Amino acid sequence: MTKALASIGRGFVCLDARFRIVHASELVDRLLQPGAAEELRGRDIEDMLGADLFGQDGPLRQALIKGERREGWRATLQFRGAGPSLVSLTVAPLQAESPGVCDSRIAYIVVLRPAAEEEVPDSGGPTFFSGAIAASPAMLQIFRLIENLRQSEATVLITGESGTGKEVVARAIHQHSPRHEGPFIAVNCGALPGELLESELFGHARGAFTGAHRDRVGRFELASKGTLFLDEIGDLPPPFQVKLLRVLQERTYERVGESESRMSDARIIAATNVDLRRALAEGRLREDLYYRLRVVPIDVPPLRRRREDVQPLANHLLTRASSQHGLVKRLSPQAMRVLLDYSWPGNIRELANAIEYAVAVSRKETILPEDLPAEVLKPHAEAAPADPPGPPEPPRRKAGGPEMERILAALQAHRWNREEAAHALGLHRSTLWRKMREFRL
Numbered sequence: 296m297t298k299a300l301a302s303i304g305r306g307f308v309c310l311d312a313r314f315r316i317v318h319a320s321e322l323v324d325r326l327l328q329p330g331a332a333e334e335l336r337g338r339d340i341e342d343m344l345g346a347d348l349f350g351q352d353g354p355l356r357q358a359l360i361k362g363e364r365r366e367g368w369r370a371t372l373q374f375r376g377a378g379p380s381l382v383s384l385t386v387a388p389l390q391a392e393s394p395g396v397c398d399s400r401i402a403y404i405v406v407l408r409p410a411a412e413e414e415v416p417d418s419g420g421p422t423f424f425s426g427a428i429a430a431s432p433a434m435l436q437i438f439r440l441i442e443n444l445r446q447s448e449a450t451v452l453i454t455g456e457s458g459t460g461k462e463v464v465a466r467a468i469h470q471h472s473p474r475h476e477g478p479f480i481a482v483n484c485g486a487l488p489g490e491l492l493e494s495e496l497f498g499h500a501r502g503a504f505t506g507a508h509r510d511r512v513g514r515f516e517l518a519s520k521g522t523l524f525l526d527e528i529g530d531l532p533p534p535f536q537v538k539l540l541r542v543l544q545e546r547t548y549e550r551v552g553e554s555e556s557r558m559s560d561a562r563i564i565a566a567t568n569v570d571l572r573r574a575l576a577e578g579r580l581r582e583d584l585y586y587r588l589r590v591v592p593i594d595v596p597p598l599r600r601r602r603e604d605v606q607p608l609a610n611h612l613l614t615r616a617s618s619q620h621g622l623v624k625r626l627s628p629q630a631m632r633v634l635l636d637y638s639w640p641g642n643i644r645e646l647a648n649a650i651e652y653a654v655a656v657s658r659k660e661t662i663l664p665e666d667l668p669a670e671v672l673k674p675h676a677e678a679a680p681a682d683p684p685g686p687p688e689p690p691r692r693k694a695g696g697p698e699m700e701r702i703l704a705a706l707q708a709h710r711w712n713r714e715e716a717a718h719a720l721g722l723h724r725s726t727l728w729r730k731m732r733e734f735r736l
């Protein structure tokens with residue numbers, strides 16, 4: 296059976312009750328490297344599919360512990376130097392329905408398939424891509440691009456508003472590059488004045504300037520065999536732009552106070568939240584440098600233009616924030632609704648802050664709308680219709696009960712897509728609508 300499935304590109308990983316790998320099928324060898332499946336035996340599934348999903352508080356570990364299955368999630372498979380490789384995942388507790396597949400130690404089963412085979416993810420689960428989480432078509436397209444770049448060392452320019460995840464994307468590119476075993480060195484170019492920036496990036500010789508007591512290795516050198524991430528590239532001083540252009544073109548540079556040229560072997564990824572076209576038009580950015588940086592441009596859209604990401608990100612950030620406090624928290628559907636409706640000018644960083652705030656102030660296990668920061672809540676309060684005069688206000692929410700819970704769970708599982716949720720519940724769309732109104736969801 297394993298063989299037959301492998302030929303159509305599916306594989307299994309069988310786990311014991313402590314999430315250790317009892318058996319990994321040969322697809323894992325093909326996706327990683329020969330011998331990987333054997334080497335993985337006895338290790339935690341987390342070593343292969345990452346802590347975001349399978350760490351102590353990871354959503355897939357938690358679902359399995361609760362005896363639930365999850366379908367259509369996507370994650371990067373990685374082990375030692377091999378991978379990462381994007382796979383589609385279904386996880387399930389092993390029940391009587393699959394007898395004879397594995398032995399009695401097996402508590403859970405993970406079915407995987409190379410995600411490259413599917414154009415569109417088959418169901419609505421989120422994708423965990425080397426530290427970046429998303430469900431929106433726009434971000435999934437960026438993940439696909441990163442996968443396609445995996446053999447490349449081309450210079451990448453990442454643009455996007457503050458807090459959209461440019462650094463997360465840069466790290467994912469590095470993780471998926473031929474240099475993933477080398478270092479990822481980040482430099483915030485915006486934070487340093489010209490001279491300091493030069494010595495930071497290129498290094499300096501002893502005595503090059505007051506205070507230079509010894510030779511210093513620059514970031515270009517530290518990043519050799521790896522990736523140099525030049526963040527906040529939008530406002531580089533013009534003399535420095537010339538020097539940077541030279542490294543990009545000729546791969547040579549000198550340490551400050553030294554005449555000997557050095558060769559750079561660093562892959563460059565640059566990022567900015569500044570509108571570079573405007574910087575070009577205003578003469579603040581050299582055109583030749585711009586085009587040298589922009590070999591592969593990636594624009595990370597603001598969160599308000601990829602609402603599908605709000606829920607998976609919120610859940611992930613909540614897990615992260617609450618486990619830091621040793622708590623278990625969840626977002627009430629109403630609080631999630633507020634998060635989905637807000638415009639997030641500060642993007643994911645603002646979302647992370649809002650969640651941390653809510654974890655800190657909420658008294659109960661469930662985070663309610665009023666636990667969210669005022670600015671997130673405010674537009675919602677303003678948009679809500681005023682109390683009708685005269686007749687008493689209907690109850691805020693009918694005592695929900697199991698039906699409401701069931702509807703809620705379905706809506707969440709289908710990212711508030713009513714059509715899909717109705718289908719999953721076996722209800723007519725208009726019935727679901729009516730019930731949502733009734734329960735004030």
Ligand SMILES: Nc1ncnc2c1ncn2[C@@H]1O[C@H](COP(=O)(O)OP(=O)(O)OP(=O)(O)O)[C@@H](O)[C@H]1O
Nearest residue numbers: 426427428456457458459460461462463568643644
């Ligand atoms: N897709 C994502 N999945 C998980 N976490 C994310 C994602 N995008 C961003 N984050 C988190 O949001 C925060 C901001 O991300 P990041 O630092 O990459 O943004 P940025 O675009 O570089 O922002 P800035 O322009 O302000 O430097 C970080 O804590 C990061 O971990």
Ligand SMILES: [Mg+2]
Nearest residue numbers: 461462526566
């Ligand atoms: Mg950044």
